[in-house]
Amino acid sequence: MLTYSFETIGSCSMYEHLYRCIQEDIRSGRLKANEKLPSKRSFARHLGVSVITVENAYAQLLAEGYIYSLPKRGFFVEALPPAPSVQAPCESAAPAEPTQHWNADFVTNQIPPENFPFSTWTKLLRNVLSQEGKNLMQAPSAQGCRELQSAIAHHLYAFRGMQVQPEQIVIGAGTEYLCGLLVQLLGRDAVYAVEEPCYQKPAKIYETCGAACVSIPMDKDGVRLDALEASGADILHLSPSHHFPTGIVMPVSRRLQLLHWCAQKQGRYILEDDYDCEFRTNGKPIPTLQSIDTTGRVIYINTFSKTLASTMRISYMVLPMPLVDAFRDKLGFYACTVSTFEQLALAEFIQGGYFEKHLNRMRNHYRTQKSAILTQLSESAIAPKISVLMEKEGLHFLLKVHAPVSDEALLRCAADREVRISCVSQYYRGTPSCPRTIVVNYAGLSTEHREEAIALLIDSIAAAIAQA
Amino acid sequence: MLTYSFETIGSCSMYEHLYRCIQEDIRSGRLKANEKLPSKRSFARHLGVSVITVENAYAQLLAEGYIYSLPKRGFFVEALPPAPSVQAPCESAAPAEPTQHWNADFVTNQIPPENFPFSTWTKLLRNVLSQEGKNLMQAPSAQGCRELQSAIAHHLYAFRGMQVQPEQIVIGAGTEYLCGLLVQLLGRDAVYAVEEPCYQKPAKIYETCGAACVSIPMDKDGVRLDALEASGADILHLSPSHHFPTGIVMPVSRRLQLLHWCAQKQGRYILEDDYDCEFRTNGKPIPTLQSIDTTGRVIYINTFSKTLASTMRISYMVLPMPLVDAFRDKLGFYACTVSTFEQLALAEFIQGGYFEKHLNRMRNHYRTQKSAILTQLSESAIAPKISVLMEKEGLHFLLKVHAPVSDEALLRCAADREVRISCVSQYYRGTPSCPRTIVVNYAGLSTEHREEAIALLIDSIAAAIAQA
Numbered sequence: 060m061l062t063y064s065f066e067t068i069g070s071c072s073m074y075e076h077l078y079r080c081i082q083e084d085i086r087s088g089r090l091k092a093n094e095k096l097p098s099k100r101s102f103a104r105h106l107g108v109s110v111i112t113v114e115n116a117y118a119q120l121l122a123e124g125y126i127y128s129l130p131k132r133g134f135f136v137e138a139l140p141p142a143p144s145v146q147a148p149c150e151s152a153a154p155a156e157p158t159q160h161w162n163a164d165f166v167t168n169q170i171p172p173e174n175f176p177f178s179t180w181t182k183l184l185r186n187v188l189s190q191e192g193k194n195l196m197q198a199p200s201a202q203g204c205r206e207l208q209s210a211i212a213h214h215l216y217a218f219r220g221m222q223v224q225p226e227q228i229v230i231g232a233g234t235e236y237l238c239g240l241l242v243q244l245l246g247r248d249a250v251y252a253v254e255e256p257c258y259q260k261p262a263k264i265y266e267t268c269g270a271a272c273v274s275i276p277m278d279k280d281g282v283r284l285d286a287l288e289a290s291g292a293d294i295l296h297l298s299p300s301h302h303f304p305t306g307i308v309m310p311v312s313r314r315l316q317l318l319h320w321c322a323q324k325q326g327r328y329i330l331e332d333d334y335d336c337e338f339r340t341n342g343k344p345i346p347t348l349q350s351i352d353t354t355g356r357v358i359y360i361n362t363f364s365k366t367l368a369s370t371m372r373i374s375y376m377v378l379p380m381p382l383v384d385a386f387r388d389k390l391g392f393y394a395c396t397v398s399t400f401e402q403l404a405l406a407e408f409i410q411g412g413y414f415e416k417h418l419n420r421m422r423n424h425y426r427t428q429k430s431a432i433l434t435q436l437s438e439s440a441i442a443p444k445i446s447v448l449m450e451k452e453g454l455h456f457l458l459k460v461h462a463p464v465s466d467e468a469l470l471r472c473a474a475d476r477e478v479r480i481s482c483v484s485q486y487y488r489g490t491p492s493c494p495r496t497i498v499v500n501y502a503g504l505s506t507e508h509r510e511e512a513i514a515l516l517i518d519s520i521a522a523a524i525a526q527a
Numbered sequence: 528m529l530t531y532s533f534e535t536i537g538s539c540s541m542y543e544h545l546y547r548c549i550q551e552d553i554r555s556g557r558l559k560a561n562e563k564l565p566s567k568r569s570f571a572r573h574l575g576v577s578v579i580t581v582e583n584a585y586a587q588l589l590a591e592g593y594i595y596s597l598p599k600r601g602f603f604v605e606a607l608p609p610a611p612s613v614q615a616p617c618e619s620a621a622p623a624e625p626t627q628h629w630n631a632d633f634v635t636n637q638i639p640p641e642n643f644p645f646s647t648w649t650k651l652l653r654n655v656l657s658q659e660g661k662n663l664m665q666a667p668s669a670q671g672c673r674e675l676q677s678a679i680a681h682h683l684y685a686f687r688g689m690q691v692q693p694e695q696i697v698i699g700a701g702t703e704y705l706c707g708l709l710v711q712l713l714g715r716d717a718v719y720a721v722e723e724p725c726y727q728k729p730a731k732i733y734e735t736c737g738a739a740c741v742s743i744p745m746d747k748d749g750v751r752l753d754a755l756e757a758s759g760a761d762i763l764h765l766s767p768s769h770h771f772p773t774g775i776v777m778p779v780s781r782r783l784q785l786l787h788w789c790a791q792k793q794g795r796y797i798l799e800d801d802y803d804c805e806f807r808t809n810g811k812p813i814p815t816l817q818s819i820d821t822t823g824r825v826i827y828i829n830t831f832s833k834t835l836a837s838t839m840r841i842s843y844m845v846l847p848m849p850l851v852d853a854f855r856d857k858l859g860f861y862a863c864t865v866s867t868f869e870q871l872a873l874a875e876f877i878q879g880g881y882f883e884k885h886l887n888r889m890r891n892h893y894r895t896q897k898s899a900i901l902t903q904l905s906e907s908a909i910a911p912k913i914s915v916l917m918e919k920e921g922l923h924f925l926l927k928v929h930a931p932v933s934d935e936a937l938l939r940c941a942a943d944r945e946v947r948i949s950c951v952s953q954y955y956r957g958t959p960s961c962p963r964t965i966v967v968n969y970a971g972l973s974t975e976h977r978e979e980a981i982a983l984l985i986d987s988i989a990a991a992i993a994q995a
Contacts, residue, residue, distance in 0.1 A: 075811060119810045122919075124748075124778020140783045143790040143822050158665075172660035181656045188649045192640035197626075198838055232700040232840075232864035239707065243735050263860055267711050269737050280592075310592020315608045322611040342587045343543060354611050370666055370867040372700075392731055396700035398869055399838040451590075 060097050060105050061090075073108055074115035081116065085125050085136055092138035096126060162477040163512030164503050168369050171505035174421060175368055179413050183404045191403055199402070201393045202386070203230030203375070206406035211375055214409050218418075219336070221350050221359070227377050229386065232396035234332065234362050234374040235264055238296075240393075241358065241376075242268040244386055245294055245328060252292035254282050256486035256493070258303045261296050261332070274488045277302075281309035284316050295320075296330040300345040303334070304486050304498045306449025306457060314348050321356035333361045335453040337418050340426045345452075355379035363405065365454070365502065366418060373397050373405060425454060428501055432513055439517045444524055448496075455500040457483065462524045466494055472526070473519040480516070528565050528573050529558075541576055542583035549584065553593050553604055560606035564594060630945040631980030632971050636837050639973035642889060643836055647881050651872045659871055667870070669861045670854070671698030671843070674874035679843055682877050686886075687804070689818045689827070695845050697854065700864035702800065702830050702842040703732055706764075708861075709826070709844075710736040712854055713762055713796060720760035722750050724954035724961070726771045729764050729800070742956045745770075749777040752784050763788075764798040768813040771802070772954050772966045774917025774925060782816050789824035801829045803921040805886050808894045813920075823847035831873065833922070833970065834886060841865050841873060893922060896969055900981055907985045912992055916964075923968040925951065930992040934962055940994070941987040948984070 063080040065073065084090040096102070099117065103110040117134055120126045126134050187195070202208065208225035215221040231237045238261050242251075251265040255274035265272040273290045275282040282297060295317070299309035321327045331348045339345065349359040362374035378386055395402075408414050433447060436458075443461075450456035460469065466482040473480045481498045484491035497520070504512055531548040533541065552558040564570070567585065571578040585602055588594045594602045655663070670676065676693035683689040699705045706729050710719075719733040723742035733740040741758045743750040750765060763785070767777035789795045799816045807813065817827040830842035846854055863870075876882050901915060904926075911929075918924035928937065934950040941948045949966050952959035965988070972980055 078811075115810060122776060122810060123813055124776075124780055124782075137778065137780055139780050140787060142783060142819065143786045169664050169666055172664045175660070175664060177656055177660060181653055184652055184656075185649055188645055188652075192643070192645060196637050196640045196643060196836060196838055198635075198637055232704070233862055235861055236700070236704070236864055247737050260860065267858070269715050308590060308592075310605070312592055312605055312607050314592075315610060318611045319608060342583065342590060343546075345591055351610065368664060369862075370664055372862065372864055372866050390735070392728065393703055394701055394837075394840065396704055396840055396864055398840050398866060400869070401866055 060102065063106065065106070065108070073112045074119070077106070077108070077112060077116040078119045081120060082123075082125055085120075085139065086142075090136045092136055094136045095132075096134040096136065098133055159479075160477060161479045163508070163515045164479040165498070165500050165512075165516065166479045166481050167503040168364060168500070169503050170365075170368055171503060173505055174424065176413065176417050179408070179417075180404065183407045183411070183413070184400070187400065187403045187407065195399050195403065197399070199395050199399060201391045201395055202226075202228065203395045203397065204399055204402040204406065207402045207409075210406040210409035214414065215377070218415075219333075219344060219347055219350070221347060221377070223377050224380075227380065227383055228375050229378060230373065230375045230395060230397050230402065232374075233364070233372045234334070234360055235260060236372075236396055237360060237374055237376050238264045238330075239268050240390065241294075241330065242270050243390060244382065245326075246270075249293040249326065250291050252282075252287065252290055252295045253488075254297055254302065255488060256304060256483060257488075258298075259486065259488070261330075262488060265296075277305065277307065279307065280313040281307055282313075282317075284313075284320065287317075287320060293324075293326050294328050294330065296332060298332045298334060299348050300333055300336045301339075301453040304455070304457070304481070304483050305493075306452060306455070308345055308452060309348075311351070314351065317348070318352055318354055318356070322354045327356060329357045331357055331359045333359060335365050336361070337366050338422060338425055338453050339451075340422060340429065341451055349377060352379075355381055358382070366414075366421070367405075367408075371401060373401065424506075425501070428504060428506070428509060429456075431509060432499070432501060432504075435510065435513045436517065441517055441521050441524065445520065454502040455498055458497040458499050458520075460495040460497065460520060460524070462495075462527055464495060464523045464527045466491075468523045468526060469495070469497060469520065472523040473516070475522070476515050476519050478512075478515045478519050480519070528570065531574065533574070533576070541580045542587070545574070545576070545580060545584040546587045549588060550591075550593055553588075553607065554610075558604045560604055562604045563600075564602040564604065566601055627947075628945060629947045631976070631983045632947040633966070633968050633980075633984065634947045634949050635971040636832060636968070637971050638833075638836055639971060641973055641975075642892065644881065644885050647876070647885075648872065651875045651879070651881070652868070655868060655871045655875065663867050663871065665867070667863050667867060669859045669863055670694075670696065671863045671865065672867055672870040672874065675870045675877075678874040678877035682882065683845070686883075687801075687812060687815055687818070689815060689845070691845050692848075695848065695851055696843050697846060698841065698843045698863060698865055698870065700842075701832070701840045702802070702828055703728060704840075704864055705828060705842055705844050706732045706798075707736050708858065709762075709798065710738050712850065712858060713794075714738075717761040717794065718759050720750075720755065720758055720763045721956075722765050722770065723956060724772060724951060725956075726766075727954065727956070730956060733764075745773065745775065747775065748781040749775055750781075750785075752781075752788065755785075755788060761792075761794050762796050762798060764800060766800045766802060767816050768801055768804045769807075769921040772923070772925070772949070772951050773961075774920060774923070776813055776920060777816075779819070782819065785816070786820055786822055786824070790822045795824060797825045799825055799827045801827060803833050804829070805834050806890060806893055806921050807919075808890060808897065809919055817845060820847075823849055826850070834882075834889065835873075835876075839869060841869065892974075893969070896972060896974070896977060897924075899977060900967070900969060900972075903978065903981045904985070909985055909989050909992065913988065922970040923966055926965040926967050926988075928963040928965065928988060928992070930963075930995055932963060932991045932995040934959075936991045936994060937963070937965060937988065940991040941984070943990070944983050944987050946980075946983045946987050948987070 068076045099113045103113045128134050208228040211228050212223045212225045215223050247269040251270050251272045252275050253262045255276050262272045275286050336344050349357045359377040446459045448457040466484050483493040483496040536544045567581045571581045596602050676696040680691045680693045683691050715737040719738050719740045720743050721730045723744050730740045743754050804812050817825045827845040914927045916925040934952050951961040951964040
């Protein structure tokens with residue numbers, strides 16, 4: 060009869076050890092297909108264990124299909140095909156790139172921890188967890204929690220003058236996710252268009268999701284209408300209130316022309332990506348394209364990445380009414396991708412007035428930062444060799460270098476000092492243009508390190524100029 | 528000269544009111560294209576306001592492109608195209624369907640609030656918020672936070688005996704999201720296959736993402752290999768440890784055959800959806816296909832929806848090593864869709880041993896629930912007319928009705944009592960089969976309402992039988 064030692068049992072239970080021994084013998088072929096296993100009682104007596112132990116081991120082997128039972132005849136070894144002999148390449152994947160350390164980072168959108176309202180957020184989360192138990196466990200619609208939809212609608216009215224119904228709002232785990240969702244809604248057969256130059260991710264997402272994506276060149280007012288007409292585009296992704304990286308604010312005449320373009324053909328839409336509208340530091344925010352749209356062809360997208368935390372992954376879009384029904388029909392089966400815990404906390408954050416306070420505080424913070432940065436630049440040794448451009452809106456401006464340096468030299472001199480910068484030329488998908496123009500994104504600078512970071516930036520530029 | 532009243536100013540600031548008045552006159556055509564606006568100084572004197580007010584109003588109109596300035600000549604009205612006259616259909620979208628009230632719900636995966644560890648979770652979140660400030664604001668890789676990857680790898684080893692490197696793990700906002708990501712990784716040209724019958728969402732997602740999806744009929748051991756071979760499928764999505772809705776546990780012989788199928792052709796993969804493996808109430812969990820795979824062709828997917836909360840939207844997949852590099856290449860540009868706040872709290876929940884305790888508590892809870900439900904059914908008046916099937920694994924079992932009733936009648940009689948049930952026949956994408964078999968998913972039953980819910984279920988079935 061089969062004999063197994065129980066001396067090497069380790070931390071296993073008796074039945075688990077027995078199960079493993081038998082399984083190993085079946086896998087290795089020591090126990091042959093259709094061979095009869097000992098009866099539970101005699102096997103237990105033979106091994107000196109309880110019948111329950113054998114019973115449990117047999118039950119597990121039966122459940123996994125290693126053995127089969129025949130009524131009144133007992134247990135038999137299942138006939139198993141051999142394991143495939145193809146071996147997977149066993150080398151491990153390259154370890155993930157270690158996070159690069161930067162002495163100064165003018166590219167990141169990560170918000171310094173000091174700018175996140177930790178104590179308020181903790182309080183709101185605790186309230187939500189203690190008071191909203193039932194609501195927290197209840198799946199919201201594909202579009203998100205009603206509470207957050209309403210809070211966003213109110214915010215858009217108060218802050219952006221937009222008249223929006225909560226039902227028009229779709230909440231999702233980041234703008235990237237929403238772009239992917241839009242491809243599913245508007246179709247992979249549509250041609251998507253982005254600005255040239257532009258923030259590169261949307262184009263990458265449209266293509267990764269299987270749609271064609273074209274680039275539309277810009278003039279001083281934004282995308283060129285003749286190029287747009289010629290491109291065959293159906294869907295135009297743009298940031299009219301503050302273009303990245305050029306900083307262009309699209310004037311109302313170009314906006315109206317784009318709405319005409321939309322109205323000319325069924326299936327044309329504009330995706331208005333209003334990613335940093337909250338941070339206009341002079342005057343009122345620029346009104347949205349969505350709010351002057353009478354054609355129902357503008358999809359408005361915004362995010363809490365810049366205003367709260369990029370790592371919380373909460374964005375939303377406002378669909379024109381006719382698309383709301385299409386969304387429910389086609390994509391209503393999805394679960395909303397944002398945790399209800401954070402949706403309800405954010406709803407309370409907005410509705411309790413905390414968001415407005417936070418925005419005001421952040422606007423002041425950024426105003427102070429910008430003014431200090433501009434002063435430091437203007438008082439620096441390289442001041443005669445640089446111009447600051449497009450510094451009025453949002454959280455980045457441009458630095459034009461007046462010297463015969465290449466963008467490669469600027470990037471290299473910065474990298475040598477562990478300073479992370481980007482140049483406008485890097486945001487072209489086609490032939491790069493606009494050389495010697497550094498994008499200074501100061502969203503990620505902490506107050507404490509600002510002066511040192513700008514000194515490093517100045518030093519990098521000076522080094523590049525000296526080498527030229 | 529232009530004259531505006533400041534009596535109707537409301538809550539606007541002076542400059543904002545003036546800006547609005549001029550903007551309205553430009554839009555309506557009362558101010559003509561290229562018409563000169565009054566000089567700031569004389570306009571201010573004329574209106575009885577300060578020069579700053581006019582200056583700010585002009586600055587805003589300039590920024591938005593309603594006016595332009597010519598050096599030393601002043602401000603002029605911009606020539607604007609008329610707004611498109613096409614009006615969007617103005618009816619609002621149908622209001623979202625109100626959430627249906629159920630007296631008993633045997634379909635939902637929503638966990639009753641009493642089963643969520645609120646106090647532990649609150650404590651962990653508070654710790655994370657107070658201690659991890661910097662880490663919380665730092666974007667993790669596309670695959671997720673390292674802390675959570677490691678915690679999951681440990682959990683899979685301890686609980687599932689799976690040897691997995693943290694780098695193989697991709698964290699995402701729900702299994703639905705991960706399925707969409709897999710289509711982007713493995714291609715829309717691949718043919719995806721699901722089991723027939725099956726949980727319908729994955730098939731819907733594959734199709735919505737633009738891939739072909741076929742259904743593979745099953746026999747008592749799971750998907751039929753001959754049908755799979757004939758289908759032209761490349762990617763097979765299945766739940767070998769506990770199939771939904773049939774409850775089938777795939778025996779090891781069929782598993783090995785499927786691995787052979789994978790190994791036969793480049794580009795074939797199995798997506799092992801292990802959605803409720805944690806809730807085997809008898810014996811050890813069934814080992815995963817992933818753990819006997821030597822070919823590197825099994826992608827393992829699991830979720831915290833069933834074990835923690837479906838509304839938190841945290842799932843993960845384990846990629847075979849060769850796919851890890853492909854993922855980074857192709858999809859590494861994406862931001863991970865789960866909030867770092869919840870990723871770090873969950874990592875702590877797992878690593879601090881809270882998850883294991885929670886699972887044990889839940890397993891006991893479900894064991895008690897199931898046994899009470901089965902007793903109640905067996906002691907009911909309809910006991911002779913029903914059989915309970917596949918009740919050993921997971922959180923659902925089947926109820927076969929032995930009477931000439933239609934599934935429609937069963938569903939209708941349940942709906943009349945506001946009892947939500949589903950029948951196995953509803954999970955077929957092609958011709959329905961397996962009639963008179965109710966899926967009893969008891970995951971959403973609270974202890975308090977269990978008895979009443981089962982009584983309603985019994986009553987519904989009795990009514991359907993009486994009508995037959």
